[in-house]
Amino acid sequence: MKKITTRDKIINSAHKLFYEKGFNGTSIDDILKDAGLNKGSLYHLFQGKKEVLLAVIEERIAYNLEQKYKDIATVENPLRFLKQKLLTTDTFDFKHGCALNNLVQEMSPVDEDIAKALWQVYNALEDYYFLALREENMSEYEKKSVAKMMVATVEGAIMAAKAAQDKEPYLQIVEQLFCLIPMHPHKKKG
Amino acid sequence: MKKITTRDKIINSAHKLFYEKGFNGTSIDDILKDAGLNKGSLYHLFQGKKEVLLAVIEERIAYNLEQKYKDIATVENPLRFLKQKLLTTDTFDFKHGCALNNLVQEMSPVDEDIAKALWQVYNALEDYYFLALREENMSEYEKKSVAKMMVATVEGAIMAAKAAQDKEPYLQIVEQLFCLIPMHPHKKKG
DNA sequence: ATTTTACTTGACTATATAGTCAATTTTATG
């Protein structure tokens, strides 16, 4: 098993705190306290707070997304797979929402480099939804468009849950979404 | 014409800056500088920064929403009216997104009072969308559910535009949304 | 006109924050 490096500790703590309290709401000292490290260690490895955020986006958030959805490309019924993923809320933290969404909201208008990094991850997310539609009877163009819309709806659903501080609206919206998209019939398993 | 009070100036500036830079990203001094006022004036009228935010939400954001959508209740084809409102992007600032959404993202997990105030406005928004469906052939329950989903999709579309720093994704998603919801046919006007 | 109330001014405090840096310890490397 791999050793947890100082860099890992920083990225882990930063990821958690940025998620829970936002970038501006989290201080360098917060990160260091959580990681059990001292200031010099961080500034030895990173130029500053912004570079920590970039690492969090490019390494942790992008990685988590990939882990969550990579099977979509090979699974038999990808749309069902996606729906199941979306409705498995064990790990879903309705209180704090979506790590990607949160950062887009806070940072995209403010910093161009960060906006670019976030935009890449956002595109990867749309690509997974596009793959989820591969079995459906639509043109490629329509799949792209529907995938885009589905991502927006799910992100909006997460926001609704955050507004309510309750996961119920999220579940309802995701159900409603899957009622509206024209589904290609699969043979039911079992 | 009504005189612009000191209170108005503060709420105007705060609203603008919170929208553009977020609550944590905006300092009291930023607000005062923008409003051309001094510190004492603000603290004479408000207990603190949080109370300024509450006033912004309850007075300005709620009011703007009402102004934008109040005609939905009386207009002939409310769904078309809604779509037109959504696609009229003159005033829509894709770079900074939705004032309500931004604040939900940043503040709802952090402060319960603010979460409540935001939740009220969010509900008002869903109510307007519900009214937009009043002519459609659905059960009341389904209208509620579809309205909820539509709000989520539009909010998600705004977020997509913010992620892209471009209004195009927003327009595309809104179009796609109106393709999918089952529309009751109205006689075309003209 | 005089008093009282409402509002405004801006200096001040206490604290939080991002980032620096010289000294020290730990870890490779020959």
Next chain:
DNA sequence: CATAAAATTGACTATATAGTCAAGTAAAAT
């Protein structure tokens, strides 16, 4: 083991920030 390189320590600086407050000014009430 000796030396060089990498990593770590924590005190320090400079600045920003929320909020206080005593004194002053304008507006209202009597």
